[in-house]
Amino acid sequence: MTNTDSILDELASEGALPAAGHSLRFVTPLLVALVVCTGIAAAVLDGAFADWESTGPGPISVKWGFSLALVLMAPIALWTLGRPGRKSTWTVAILSIPFLLVLGLLALDLSMNAASFPGETWQQCLTAMAILSPLAFGGAIIAMRALAPTNLKRAGLVAGLFGGGVAMTAYAPFCPERGMLYMAVFYCLPILTMAGLGWLAGPKLLRW
Amino acid sequence: MGRTDDHKPASSGALDRLMAASREGDRKAYRQFLAEASRRIRSMLARKVGADSELEDVLQECLIALHTKRHTLDPGRPVGPWMYAIANYKLIDHWRKRGRSPLVLDDDADMDVAADNFAEMDVEGLLDELPEAQAEAIRLTHIEGLTNREASERIGIGHSAMKLRVHRGMLRLKEIVDEKDQ
Numbered sequence: 001m002t003n004t005d006s007i008l009d010e011l012a013s014e015g016a017l018p019a020a021g022h023s024l025r026f027v028t029p030l031l032v033a034l035v036v037c038t039g040i041a042a043a044v045l046d047g048a049f050a051d052w053e054s055t056g057p058g059p060i061s062v063k064w065g066f067s068l069a070l071v072l073m074a075p076i077a078l079w080t081l082g083r084p085g086r087k088s089t090w091t092v093a094i095l096s097i098p099f100l101l102v103l104g105l106l107a108l109d110l111s112m113n114a115a116s117f118p119g120e121t122w123q124q125c126l127t128a129m130a131i132l133s134p135l136a137f138g139g140a141i142i143a144m145r146a147l148a149p150t151n152l153k154r155a156g157l158v159a160g161l162f163g164g165g166v167a168m169t170a171y172a173p174f175c176p177e178r179g180m181l182y183m184a185v186f187y188c189l190p191i192l193t194m195a196g197l198g199w200l201a202g203p204k205l206l207r208w
Numbered sequence: 209m210g211r212t213d214d215h216k217p218a219s220s221g222a223l224d225r226l227m228a229a230s231r232e233g234d235r236k237a238y239r240q241f242l243a244e245a246s247r248r249i250r251s252m253l254a255r256k257v258g259a260d261s262e263l264e265d266v267l268q269e270c271l272i273a274l275h276t277k278r279h280t281l282d283p284g285r286p287v288g289p290w291m292y293a294i295a296n297y298k299l300i301d302h303w304r305k306r307g308r309s310p311l312v313l314d315d316d317a318d319m320d321v322a323a324d325n326f327a328e329m330d331v332e333g334l335l336d337e338l339p340e341a342q343a344e345a346i347r348l349t350h351i352e353g354l355t356n357r358e359a360s361e362r363i364g365i366g367h368s369a370m371k372l373r374v375h376r377g378m379l380r381l382k383e384i385v386d387e388k389d390q
Contacts, residue, residue: 007268008246011275012239016230018279083280084297085289148277150297207301208273 025146026082030075030162033139037132037170045128045174055178062105063172063183069098070165070191074158078140081155082147092154095161102180102188109180119177122186128171129164129190137163137194141205149206156202157195164191223248223287231283245287246271249295256299266302270295337384342377349374 042048049060077091140159149155168187177186223244230238249270250263257263273294281290335343348359349370360370 002264004246004264004268004271007271008239008242011271012235012242014275015233015235016227016238016241016278017233022279083282083290084277084293085285085291148273148280148294148297150293208277 022146026079026143027075029139029142033136033163034071034166034169036139037136037166040132040135041128041170041174045124045171047176048173050174051176059178060172062180063175063187064169066098066102066183066187067165067168067172070095070161071169073098074140074162074165075143077158078144078155078162079147081151081158082144082149084148084150088151088154092158095158099188099192102184106180106184117179117181118185119179119182121175121177122182125171125175125177125186126190128174129167129187129194132167132170133160133163133190133194135163136166137198139163139166144206145208148208152202152206153199154202155206156198156200158198159202159206160195160198161191163198164194167191167194223291227281227287228283242271242274245274245291249291252292252295253299262302266299269302270298273298334381334384338377338380342373342380345370345373346377346381 051059073095077088077095080086080088080091137159140162141156144155144159164187168191223241226237226241226244230241246267250267253263253266253270257266274291277294281287335346338346344363345359348354348362349356352359354362356370356374357367359374360367363370365373
């Protein structure tokens with residue numbers, strides 16, 4: 001009997017029924033990342049929804065609309081990427097839609113008015129994104145270990161988008177800034193930077 | 209050498225049926241599934257991996273990966289794309305870990321092949337069965353004892369080209385010897 005035959009026997013003896021709980025092992029780190037980042041933002045920052053009375057729900061709706069779209073769509077893409085043999089091109093390409101919408105709104109915004117830029121809190125915003133994005137990115141990386149990604153760069157990129165999306169979701173209620181230019185520069189660019197880092201680090205972090 | 213798939217291939221749905229039965233608790237079906245997967249992956253790897261010992265290493269990694277990641281195959285989805293995606297991933301990962309190109313251009317490895325396989329054989333007779341360029345490369349490096357660099361300088365080709373000729377020649381020789389043994 002060859003080594004390969006004995007390995008086949010050993011594997012077969014364990015049966016084909018998958019161990020339970022792999023879905024939970026995927027979802028839990030993502031939820032924990034969201035809760036931890038939101039908790040950190042709430043614990044450190046003051047003045048959530050401070051400008052709600054003066055501006056109404058518009059600004060936070062746009063910010064959360066964008067960030068929650070990423071937070072909800074990225075795990076679907078990660079789930080697909082973690083299943084070998086599944087085509088993921090469209091699932092990942094769809095993640096560009098929120099960015100394209102921001103670009104469209106930015107063009108509209110710039111043509112209509114010129115909001116003050118960069119505002120007074122951009123440094124706090126960048127700091128929050130720089131701290132929270134890697135935390136949530138780590139959660140996505142841990143989640144992916146429950147699956148079997150075979151395109152590690154693409155999986156790393158989507159994990160980065162999730163990380164950035166979670167960071168923005170957590171910080172947005174504390175952000176008094178308005179305007180699409182601000183959103184493009186201080187939210188979208190950091191998110192894309194995190195995605196780029198994920199693309200680069202994916203092959204090292206996601207090997208299995 | 210196992211470089212060609214001379215088994216009659218099972219029907220495309222055979223893997224799917226075996227996996228479906230396996231998931232209902234039939235361990236015998238799972239053993240059959242793994243054996244069939246092993247045969248198909250071996251056939252795929254044989255076209256891409258040089259040495260047999262290396263092929264077995266990658267094959268075993270693939271089989272373990274199929275087993276440990278079996279929860280990533282959704283019920284009802286075809287097994288083939290899933291299985292080959294994992295096998296391809298493991299092959300690329302193997303090459304990455306090894307840090308070399310897919311072809312093994314290793315002088316020592318080629319010398320080992322000669323020592324293990326061609327002892328007590330009519331080497332000149334075997335060399336006659338090779339293309340002249342490969343036979344000449346092996347004569348220079350394995351019979352006259354020149355290094356690849358010395359041999360490449362003597363016949364005026366690049367060092368890498370010489371290594372490639374020697375490598376391909378040695379692989380072909382091993383195939384010929386294996387065919388004669390069978």
